[in-house]
Structure formats: C-alpha cells, structure tokens
Amino acid sequence: MANENEIPDFPTSITPQSQDFGRWYIDVVRRAELADYSPVKGCMVIRPYGYAIWELMQQGLDKRFKATGHVNAYFPMFIPESLFMKEAEHVEGFAPEVAWVTHGGKEQLEERLVVRPTSETIIGTMYAKWVQSWRDLPILINQWANVVRWEKVTRLFLRTTEFLWQEGHTAHETAEEAEEETRKMLGVYKEFAQTELAMPVMDGLKTESEKFAGADRTYSIEALMRDGRALQAGTSHNLGQNFAKGYDIKFQARDKSVQYAWTTSWGVSTRLIGGLIMTHGDDGGLILPPRIAPYQVVIVPIPRGNWKETVLPKAQEIRDALTALGVRVMLDDRDSQTPGWKFNEWEMRGVPLRMEIGPKDLEKQTVVLARRDTREKSFVPMDGLAPHVVQLLDTIQQALFERAIAFRTEHTSSTGSYDEFKATMEGRPGFVISPWCGSATCEAEIKTETQATIRNIPFETDAVPMAGQTCLKCHAPATTLAWFAKSY
RNA sequence: CGGGGCGUGGCUCAGCCUGGUAGAGCACUCGGUUCGGGACCGAGGGGUCGGAGGUUCGAAGCCUCUCGCCCCGACCA
Numbered sequence: 249m250a251n252e253n254e255i256p257d258f259p260t261s262i263t264p265q266s267q268d269f270g271r272w273y274i275d276v277v278r279r280a281e282l283a284d285y286s287p288v289k290g291c292m293v294i295r296p297y298g299y300a301i302w303e304l305m306q307q308g309l310d311k312r313f314k315a316t317g318h319v320n321a322y323f324p325m326f327i328p329e330s331l332f333m334k335e336a337e338h339v340e341g342f343a344p345e346v347a348w349v350t351h352g353g354k355e356q357l358e359e360r361l362v363v364r365p366t367s368e369t370i371i372g373t374m375y376a377k378w379v380q381s382w383r384d385l386p387i388l389i390n391q392w393a394n395v396v397r398w399e400k401v402t403r404l405f406l407r408t409t410e411f412l413w414q415e416g417h418t419a420h421e422t423a424e425e426a427e428e429e430t431r432k433m434l435g436v437y438k439e440f441a442q443t444e445l446a447m448p449v450m451d452g453l454k455t456e457s458e459k460f461a462g463a464d465r466t467y468s469i470e471a472l473m474r475d476g477r478a479l480q481a482g483t484s485h486n487l488g489q490n491f492a493k494g495y496d497i498k499f500q501a502r503d504k505s506v507q508y509a510w511t512t513s514w515g516v517s518t519r520l521i522g523g524l525i526m527t528h529g530d531d532g533g534l535i536l537p538p539r540i541a542p543y544q545v546v547i548v549p550i551p552r553g554n555w556k557e558t559v560l561p562k563a564q565e566i567r568d569a570l571t572a573l574g575v576r577v578m579l580d581d582r583d584s585q586t587p588g589w590k591f592n593e594w595e596m597r598g599v600p601l602r603m604e605i606g607p608k609d610l611e612k613q614t615v616v617l618a619r620r621d622t623r624e625k626s627f628v629p630m631d632g633l634a635p636h637v638v639q640l641l642d643t644i645q646q647a648l649f650e651r652a653i654a655f656r657t658e659h660t661s662s663t664g665s666y667d668e669f670k671a672t673m674e675g676r677p678g679f680v681i682s683p684w685c686g687s688a689t690c691e692a693e694i695k696t697e698t699q700a701t702i703r704n705i706p707f708e709t710d711a712v713p714m715a716g717q718t719c720l721k722c723h724a725p726a727t728t729l730a731w732f733a734k735s736y
Numbered sequence: 737c738g739g740g741g742c743g744u745g746g747c748u749c750a751g752c753c754u755g756g757u758a759g760a761g762c763a764c765u766c767g768g769u770u771c772g773g774g775a776c777c778g779a780g781g782g783g784u785c786g787g788a789g790g791u792u793c794g795a796a797g798c799c800u801c802u803c804g805c806c807c808c809g810a811c812c813a
Contacts, residue, residue, distance in 0.1 A: 289804080
C-alpha cells in the first residue's frame with residue numbers, strides 16, 4: 249500500500265540540525281508557534297499550540313497523581329523573607345536566583361517578599377499548622393503553578409525566568425514511607441515520559457553536588473536529546489526531616505512521642521516540551537507523538553471545482569467520525585493556502601498523521617494518509633477508516649518510542665578508560681556509564697576537563713558487584729557506576 | 737558575570753565605511769485565475785531607521801551616552 253513518493257526538499261527557514269542544533273531548536277519553537285520571546289527579559293510567551301501540548305501533559309500527569317492518591321491545592325506565590333530563610337541549605341541554593349518584592353504600590357514593605365522559586369518553605373509552613381497527629385499523615389498534595397528563578401542565561405522552554413510546573417509536596421510518618429513516595433513519583437514520571445511522550449529516560453540518584461538544595465536525596469529522570477546531550481526531565485526529592493525541622497512540622501506518633509515528619513517534593517516543568525522537541529524532531533521541524541499532539545490528524549481537502557459541495561462535506565463527515573472515537577482532528581479547510589503549503593506547514597508543526605482527500609479519492613472511495621515520522625504515504629479505503637486511523641496513531645506512538653530507544657542505544661557506551669571517555673565526549677556524545685569512586689573532587693575535575701557531568705547513578709548499581717573496578721578518573725576503587733553526559 | 741554580535745515596515749535583512757531625507761524578499765489587504773508537495777497575475781496599505789544628546793546647512797549613516805536582544809563560556813528545572 250505504501251508507495252515511495254519522494255519528498256522534495258522545500259524551502260524552509262529551519263536551520264538543519266547538523267548545521268547548528270541550538271539554532272534548529274529555536275527555529276522550530278518559533279516557526280511551529282510553540283512560544284515566542286516576550287518584551288520581558290528572560291520570559292517567554294507560550295503560544296496556543298505550545299500551551300495545548302502543556303495542557304495534554306498536565307492531563308496525563310494529573311490523572312497519574314490522582315491515581316496515586318494525591319490531591320491538588322494552591323499556595324501563594326509570595327513568601328515572606330523570614331519564612332524563606334529557615335532552611336539553611338535551601339536558602340544557600342536558591343537565594344542567588346530569587347526575585348524580591350520590595351514595594352506594594354508606593355509603600356516600601358516592612359518585610360520583603362520572595363517570589364517563589366519553589367514552594368517547600370510556604371507549604372512546609374502550612375503543613376506545620378495542619379499536622380498534629382500521625383493520623384494527619386500522610387499529606388499528599390500537588391500544585392500546578394508558575395515559579396520564578398532569576399537565571400542569567402535563558403532559553404525557550406529549557407530555562408526561562410518564569411516557568412510553569414507542578415510541584416508535589418508530601419509529608420509522611422516514617423522515613424521509609426517518604427523514600428517510597430520519592431521513588432514512586434520518579435516512577436510515575438518515567439512511565440509518563442515513556443508512555444505519553446515516547447521519551448526514554450534513565451532514572452537514578454543524583455550526586456551530592458547535584459541534589460536539590462535542602463534534600464537528603466534527589467532522584468532524576470534523564471533523557472537524551474538528538475544532539476547527544478542529556479536533559480534532566482524530572483526530579484523527585486527525599487527531603488528527610490530537614491524541612492520538617494526548619495518549619496516545625498511535628499506530630500504525635502503512635503507511641504505518643506513527638507516526631508518530625510518526613511517530607512518529599514517532586515516536579516516537572518514546561519521544560520518537558522523542550523525535551524519533547526529535541527527527542528523527536530528532525531530537519532522538517534517538530535514531530536509529536538500522537539498521545540501528546542494537540543492535533544493527531546490534519547485533514548487537507550484538495551480544492552477543485554465544486555469541492556465545497558463534494559469534498560468538503562466528506563471531509564467533515566470523516567472528521568466527525570474520528571472525533572467520535574476521541575481523535576483530535578484539525579480540518580484545514582482554509583482556501584487562502586494551497587494543499588502543498590498546508591502539507592509543509594503541518595509537517596513542520598509535527599502533526600503525526602495527515603489525511604488528503606480530493607475528487608479522485610471520492611471516486612475511488614479512498615483517502616491518502618501520510619505519516620509524519622516515516623513520511624510514508626498510503627491509500628486507505630474510506631470503509632473502516634476511523635478505526636484504522638486510531639490503530640495507526642498507536643503504531644506511530646510506538647514507532648517513535650522505539651526510534652528514540654534505538655537512538656539512545658547508539659549513543660550509549662560504557663568505559664573505564666578516561667581517554668576513551670574524553671574521546672566520546674567530543675562531538676555528539678550521548679550517555680557513558682563508568683565506574684566512579686564517589687568523590688566530588690573527581691566529579692568536578694571530570695566536569696572541568698570534559699564538560700560532562702554525572703547525570704545520575706543507576707538503581708541497578710545496588711546489585712552490581714563493584715569489586716575490582718576503579719574510578720574513571722582517579723583509579724581508586726569504585727563505589728558505584730554512574731551515568732555521565734554533557735547536559736543542558 | 738566575562739567575551740562576541742545585532743537593533744531599519746509584521747518577519748529576514750540591504751543601505752552606514754565615503755552624510756543629501758528609506759529599499760528588497762517574504763508576510764498582509766483587495767480583485768481574478770489556481771490548488772494531489774511551500775501557485776500566479778494585477779492593484780494596494782504599512783517604517784519619526786531602539787532611545788537621548790551632540791557635530792552639521794542637512795544624520796538611519798559620524799561622535800558620546802543609554803536601553804534591549806541574540807550567541808559563546810562559568811551557574812540552574
């Protein structure tokens with residue numbers, strides 16, 4: 249059924265990935281109308297098409313949070329300075345990048361307010377009021393919010409002064425429960441990224457130097473972008489009793505003693521959109537996995553003769569049939585653009601499947617389906633079309649995931665030789681798994697010399713015997729394996 | 737925060753060196769013919785050249801200051 253229609257090169261203002269990946273990324277974001285620069289320094293505008301992707305992410309995540317027992321709430325974006333300052337490590341980590349509110353109207357405030365860079369402090373304060381007894385635990389709350397971090401350098405979706413995210417904040421009775429929660433939510437992120445975004449991720453533990461300011465342990469999921477660099481796509485923190493002590497979250501335990509609660513926090517942000525773009529996109533622009541695509545199918549009618557009386561009604565009928573099956577469809581019936589223009593436009597915007605329908609199709613009772621991922625075109629009978637499309641979308645979702653896995657596999661290696669490691673980190677590096685002694689000094693030196701950082705430490709390591717293995721850098725006995733990569 | 741680059745119709749840019757009162761392509765509006773891989777013809781609209789000051793008979797252009805943005809490095813979701 250598939251034929252080999254050549255796709256001619258078409259003029260495009262998107263820089264090829266091989267020429268300049270960073271430029272390619274910006275071009276795609278802007279040309280696909282995902283986001284635009286705003287008049288506010290470091291802040292972007294998320295345009296409707298980009299926001300639609302975020303809404304789908306929100307739905308997919310929110311469903312999973314609810315399914316694991318969490319509820320949503322909302323806390324203020326302003327945090328009084330005195331409150332913010334209570335957890336020392338946290339302050340040290342975030343103080344350099346917080347925005348301050350100093351005035352209300354013309355009046356100088358008695359106490360400055362921090363615009364939240366994250367909400368552990370304000371939420372911890374509230375939890376302290378809400379928790380008296382072990383019966384009040386656990387508290388499993390998530391918040392969808394914006395946060396502000398005064399970054400020096402910004403990049404659309406990946407790093408902006410203000411960004412959207414969700415932050416889960418939980419409080420538990422025991423250390424074990426908190427650890428279980430921390431890992432469970434990392435698992436939720438991993439499953440979400442792989443199932444919905446078709447984005448394979450490495451999960452594991454962050455090193456001491458990379459963990460969240462104020463956490464005992466930070467876990468992350470790390471994805472590999474098509475330029476061979478890693479992107480931290482989500483984090484889950486076990487905060488131990490650090491914030492409970494700083495914010496006085498105490499309860500009377502089952503044994504009548506008074507205990508500090510064990511808290512966690514976890515978050516993913518609109519950065520995931522950047523990850524999505526750089527995981528799947530090609531020189532034609534965006535490629536969206538069907539499950540996260542605002543439009544899964546675009547129908548392009550071929551306008552000829554009295555098409556508005558013949559082709560268009562059929563196109564509408566097909567659209568309605570697809571919509572009835574839950575497919576997100578765009579019928580592009582604009583007569584201001586030619587079909588060829590629309591083909592390129594919607595490909596550039598990443599729509600997984602295009603359907604062409606014209607007079608010839610009406611005669612033959614078929615339509616043309618063109619896949620964005622493989623660019624294959626096929627003729628498909630109108631009879632049974634809608635279920636066929638549903639199935640094909642599923643196939644595309646799967647194919648994209650497999651392709652991403654294959655790419656990551658090609659760009660993943662293992663070495664204990666520092667020379668080999670350095671060679672790999674030139675060009676389009678990817679992930680390298682290597683033995684490490686656990687010292688921050690080696691970690692820092694490796695970073696200085698190669699720009700590569702430890703993304704995380706794989707869970708499987710627990711079971712791997714490290715005897716006889718020596719650190720990549722210093723050759724002291726290794727304590728663990730670690731995933732290294734250059735990162736965003 | 738260090739280094740580099742750039743601000744001229746909506747967008748990308750030319751013009752600046754060598755001052756003489758603003759252009760191209762795309763986009764947009766109207767009319768018509770088209771439409772199965774970025775159509776064509778015709779007619780139009782739109783810019784106090786980032787801002788301030790200076791030099792000059794005259795400044796987009798030269799000088800000074802200033803603001804903003806982008807890129808590359810050190811820090812971060």
